Amino acid sequence: MLGLKRGAVALYPHEKAWETEAQATMARLRHILGPVAVEMAHVGSTAIPTIQAKPIIDIAVAVDDFDALLAYEKQLRAAGFYYRPNAQAGVRGQLLFASGSYYDGSGDLQTHFIHIVRTGSVDWQNYILFRDYLCTHPDTAGEYERLKLALAAQLPTDSGREDYVQGKQSFIRSVLRRALSDMLLGKMVDILIDRPLGSHHPKHTDMIYPVNYGYVPYIFSADGEEADVYLLGVSQPVEKYKGRVIAVIHRLDDVEDKWIAAPTGVTFPPDEIEKAVNFQEQYFQHEIEMLDPNGDQ
Structure with a gap:
């Protein structure tokens, strides 16, 4: 089965045909867009084989x-991909194209959503991270399925889709x-390092950094900013450093986590x-997750 009435919420068992359709759709998009499409992936629940999903194919295009992408709008429309400029007004940094009989006027079905994101963006990272984590963690995928089924049972009508989407966000x-x-x-x-050892906090000037503090370029935390890192074991200010992540600080009252890195072989x-991090983390409830020395990481 492929396609769902616009606004409806209904889940169906996974079908291998969804992956086949996703691959065919990406081939069509590559043919139209050529090198403008830097990366492309089948994402969303139809890309997770162990769970039920709405029978609508989601494709992310970076x-x-x-x-440059919008210059192909006419060709995309001719191929059945309709630009929806107002559909994602609340989603910053993305464009949406959609397919189905609802859009060409011949019926009321939506069959495909094409999410256009920027190369290397937090949006691209999150689409891939979420899909891959659920594909490799079946227990978590099962939790997600149960949540979706519960929401679908509560919100089966045409007006329920937005509440269904919002209900999944915390998970x-x-x-x-x-x-x-x-x-x-x-x-590694x-x-x-944008706040080297001995420097002052840019807003709270009475706070002096006793360690080097920076970020990992192109890796994004939940706040949409690049992942912040405390660098331990380096006793002088540095501008950049290649180190090993040995721990993560999970802030329980904030949306982002902080990472702990150290020189190779140091823990x-x-x-x-x-x-070492109390100068800043004292203001947040948190817990530290350590790298398992016996694990595969």
């Missing part, structure tokens, strides 16, 4: 330039935080990490 945010932890813990990262116990 481009460097929205205007999606929590999964993205876990997925980012999985992605970074134990990995390039850190750009710190939780109490030393707590002491």
Whole structure:
């Protein structure tokens, strides 16, 4: 089955045909867009084989330039992809194209959503992170399915889709935080230091950084900003550093997490990490997740 009446909320068991259709759709898009489409992926629930989904195919397309993409609007429309300039007014940094008989005027079905995002953006990262985490964590995927089924049972009417979407957001945010932890813990990262050891906080000038503090370019936290990192074990100010992520600080009363990096082969116990970051983390409820020394990361 493919397609759902606009505004309706209904879930169906996964079908292998959805992946086939997604691949065919991406081939059509690549033929039209050529090199303008930098990356492309089947995302959303129809890309997760273990859960039920609305039978609408979601494709994410990463481009460097929205205007370059919109230059192909006529060709996309001729191929059945209709630009919806007001459909995602609340979603910053994305464009939406949609397919189905509702859009060509021959019926009332929506079959495809094409999400246009910027290359290397938090939107692209999150589409891929969420899909991959659920594909590799079946228990979490099952939680998501149960949540979706409960919401669909509560909101089955035409007016329920927006509430259905909003009802998933808290779960999606929590999964993205876990997925980012999985992605970074134990990995080597390039850190750009924008607040070196001994510098003052740009707003709270009485706060002096006792460690180097920066961010990982092109890796985004839940607040949409690049992931912040405390660099421990480096006793002089630096502008950039390649270090290993050894821990994550989960802020329980904030949307973002903070990462702890150190030189290769160097680690710190939780109490030393707590002491090193207390100058800033004392203002937040938090817990520290350490890299498992016996794990695969």
